[in-house]
Amino acid sequence: MAKLAELGFRFSLDKVVDLDLDLQDLARADVKFVKIAAQMLLDELTEIDGRLVLRSLPDLAAEDFAALTRRYGVEIIAEKVEGERQVVDILELDIRYGQGHLFGEPRAIKDAVLAEATPPAPALRPNLGHPLARRVIGGRY
Numbered sequence: 001m002a003k004l005a006e007l008g009f010r011f012s013l014d015k016v017v018d019l020d021l022d023l024q025d026l027a028r029a030d031v032k033f034v035k036i037a038a039q040m041l042l043d044e045l046t047e048i049d050g051r052l053v054l055r056s057l058p059d060l061a062a063e064d065f066a067a068l069t070r071r072y073g074v075e076i077i078a079e080k081v082e083g084e085r086q087v088v089d090i091l092e093l094d095i096r097y098g099q100g101h102l103f104g105e106p107r108a109i110k111d112a113v114l115a116e117a118t119p120p121a122p123a124l125r126p127n128l129g130h131p132l133a134r135r136v137i138g139g140r141y
Contacts, residue, residue, distance in 0.1 A: 005030035019044060019056040019065070023072040031074060038078040038086045038100065041093065066094040
């Protein structure tokens, strides 16, 4: 992953089910984005002693969660955003990125858009002489 990061790739952790993340480990692995379902984020909200917190991190104010991840170079993406109320609540948590049907349903890329795009530069070419590469690329795991 380090070599890919050197080439400019940015990594995302998807399908997060627990907000108690090891942020130092994510930073070491060059993970730049963590995608968390919007409803999961909102379901994690609870009030303790008059403060809004996340159940997984009761010692941290809910609105400080995104700022904490940013200190480690990780941005939160709220995914599966499907309602305007979710957007309002997520913005109150200082989460800057969102994905979901509310913003537009997935659709096929038009040929005109593809024609305007420049083809990607060749990045990494496998060393087919390496025995492991032959097994993986050849489909024999």
